[in-house]
Amino acid sequence: MSVLNSVPFEKYHGTGNDFVVVDAEDPVPDRPAFARTHCDRDAGIVPAGSDRRGADGVLFLALESRYDPPRVVMTLVQPDGSVAAMCGNGARVAAAWAAERTDTDEIMIDTPAGTRRATIDGTDVHVEMGVPSFSPRDVPLDSGGELVETDVGELSITAVNTGVPHAVAFVDDVDDVDLESVAPSIRHAPLFPDGANVTVASPDGRGGFRQRTFERGVEGETQSCGTGAVAVVAVAKRLGLVSGDDPVSVSPPGGALSVVVPDDETALLGGPAVYEGDGEADIVFRGR
Template sequence: MRTLQHAISFKKYHGTGNDFLIIDAAEPVPDRGALAGKYCDRETGIDSPDGGRRGADGVLFLGLEDRFTPPRIVMTLVQPDGSVAAMCGNGARCTAAWGHDQIGADEFMIDTQAGTRHAQIEDETITIEMGEPAFDPSRVPLSTEYNGPLIEDDVEGLTVTAVNTGVPHAVAFVADVDDVDLTAVAPAVRHADVFPRGANVTLASPIDSDDPTAGFRQRTFERGVEGETRSCGTGAVAVVAAAKRTGRIETADPVTVTPPGGTLEIVVPDRGPATLAGPVAHEFDGELSVVVPGE
């Protein structure tokens, strides 16, 4: 069977620096993992027309179903290593922004592999419902040696708390996130035996050591990207959830979390789903070339 080159359209969005190529799920892409690996590469991937960063943190394949009220979007995130992530907070916020640009709606239900999430758009802020953070070892998940939650335990030399906020995170509170060589310490934790499906590794430090309610700075090494990203929404929620679980904060009010790419507002109530809020930007549109079977 011969093959043909086929051009497909994409849009590029980012949420506080967490950037994604967005492709309509109806487009013919025989190998989504290969496409993500090729075009997300930071050295050789898709180039920005305005001199911005090359590549992306993942590809969002989106299917809009506007016959529902509110409209629904089926979201599939394929990461640069070809894996599929069950949930991505900033990806879901970019999904809502894309949906708004398509049909003008300000509210969406977004279907992810971690469940259906409600998204609301108000002015420049997009808020996504993130589900309830889970510390239970079967839901993180942790290896069977853990009969209870992993709370501030040593994992490969880093003191971490394990929580699932749509995907698993190992959260470590440190004095200053910039004093840690994240790319050096994270891989061992990300692949540690205690995390049978791997884990994202998130560092957090207080914005003001004298005022815990001032929020946290954040850096995250993402599973599937296999490197540090400028922002991670599930990681920001994990920071606040872990801070509450370890007694660093008690508030159910919005908490500021600041990754390198911007500022996010997180609410982790005592009961019920957490929320993630922040801005989203549409960067540019373009076309990609994919190989499809011919006749």
């Protein structure tokens, strides 16, 4: 592995889900190697102004300000080098980053999962998340029917796609689940040909839910997962635990998110997107 040069970066987080942000105009020839190197929690980068090493992914963002509203093309490369089709917290960070450069409160975000509209109000960002789908084709599932409250591994899960696949289990108390132990067998279960994020949720006693997520591509638990928060509410509606179109509070370890899942319409995810710091990151190339 040799160091070619460096590239400027910024660091943001959405309720603790943290991302290295690189302007796509700055060329990074080997994006997977860059992400694997700099997202590492033991040896990754630490920006000025922050004390948290590494990240949950690298957002390569291409701003197209000539449009009204401005557009940003978002590519999220995860710590294992894979590309995620969608990331709710990452999309909110992308919107905040783009809004800072265009002095606007509305941004269109182009992702592999489709185009999403975001609105910005101070540090709070609300982003459209698409319509959750339980269809085996959409999740996807190696199954002839939907997967609803079915035992897989040690959990009873419901499968849903909220931009990426999620296996959601409602439990009495999320703190009682050894997620690092029980999640990998579900994440890699043959039922999920593309793998799945594993999300557990429990009622918070106030009409909302607490959430923990083991993320595919990170291969571990993260402080927050926006697609997971939407998945929690989508599955809660499917199981009759909530109803209507009112916002539902979902609280991963990193903070509270607001989720709206209307019937057959795009879901909406809201929460803070916070700038942490910046710096220069080595561009690495892994030779054969």
